Amino acid sequence: MPNPSSSAPRASAAPAQPATTAPRNxxxxxxxxxxxxxxxxxxxxYQDRGLLAPPEKRGRVGVYDDTHVSRLKLINHLLARGYTLANIQDLIKAVDEGHDLRSILGLETAIGGRWSRERPRKYSLIELLQMFGDKASPSALAKAVELGVLERDGLSFVSNSPSAxxxxxxxxxxxxxxxxxxxxxxxxxxxFNAIAKALVxxxxxxxxxxxxxALPPPADVPELVDAIWRLRPLASVLVEGEMNRALEEASGDYLGDRVAAIMATRLGHPADGHHAHERERAAEKRGAARKSKAKK
Incomplete structure (x- = not known):
């Protein structure tokens, strides 16, 4: 990555906020x-070069928000496509000075900002052992890191989703x-990646x-940003609803038959071939019903 210089002019202002009031990470x-x-x-x-607005100061601590996340994602994206920092600086300057380009930054935040409000959390190895016991084996931790569920940070680990x-x-x-x-x-x-892509x-x-x-006309941007902020949580609701439906069907198919077999045995009616055949027919009916719903 090129070594940014601090001699270039600083950004004149922070990226524009979305027109609507949205959750602020x-x-x-x-x-x-x-x-x-x-x-x-x-x-x-990037701050020294003027590519990124300075943080809000709270005492001695600098506080950043989703506008900074979106700007950094834009910078990373442009770097990955082969733009130099000088090219990006010219673009950012145009964004900060041009009315039409400035308005699009509301869309940048609405679309590119984080969808989760969870704050990353750091865990020591001792904390993970207390939480997971002996199941937190070296191989399991390595697998969690490979999947990105945990990230190594020196001798500690960081998760972007503490609830998970x-x-x-x-x-x-x-x-x-x-x-x-x-x-x-x-x-x-x-x-989930495929589902997320479809919903995005x-x-x-x-x-x-x-x-x-072409950029949307400036007059259209506030309404467009509002629409995207309204759609984002609805997409999450849709995923949760579909996941609950799928879990209910899966548990009904598997656990229902398993419990039925146990009940039959406890009541003195072993699950003989006849009962097994009936359960297979019931499972086939459920599968046919789901396929029929899907076609509709």
Whole structure:
């Protein structure tokens, strides 16, 4: 990565906020670097060069927000596409000085800002052992790091979703092997990635009314930003609803038959071939009903 110079002019103002009142995530410089996959050194260098607005000062602590996250994601994206920092600086200057380009930064935050309000949390190895017990084996921790569930930070670990870590610890205490739980995450992730892409496409499709290489007219941007902020939580609700539906069907298929067999045995009616046949027919009916719903 090029070594940014501090001789260039500073940004005249912070990126424009969304027109609507939206949840505001806040970050320390370390947290900002972590969630944007960069380094504290780069954050400070971009500030010196004028590519990134300075943080809000609260005493001796600098507080960043989602506008900084969006700006850093834009910088990272442009660097990955081969732009130099000088090119990016010219673009940012145009953004900060041009009315039409400035208005688009509201969309940048609405679309590119984080969807979660969770703050990253650091865990010591002792904390993880207390939470997961002997299930937090070296191989399980290595798998969690490989999946990005945890990130190494010296001798500690960091999670961007502490609630997921807490849920995993509870499941582990209930007897579910941690290795199996991580395998389930690994299997499910490609499907969630596909779901996320489909839903993000729905949200971002609000831009399809405009030409691909053209900015929306300034007068349209506030309404467009409002629409995207309204759609974002609805996409999460849709995912949760579909997940609950799928869990109910899966548990009905598997656990229902298992419990029925146990009840039959306890009541003195062993699950003979006839009962097994009936259960197979019931499962087939449920599968046919789901396929019929899907076609509709």
């Amino acid at each position: 806040e970050y320390t410089v370390d947290e900002l670097a972590r969630v944007t996959d960069t380094t504290v050194r780069n954050v400070r260098a 870590i807490a849920a995993g610890a509870t499941m582990a205490r209930e007897g579910i092997p941690l290795a199996d739980l991580l395998d389930a995450v690994s299997i499910a992730r490609p499907h 496409d729905l949200v971002v499709r609000q831009l399809d009314r405009y030409e691909a290489d």
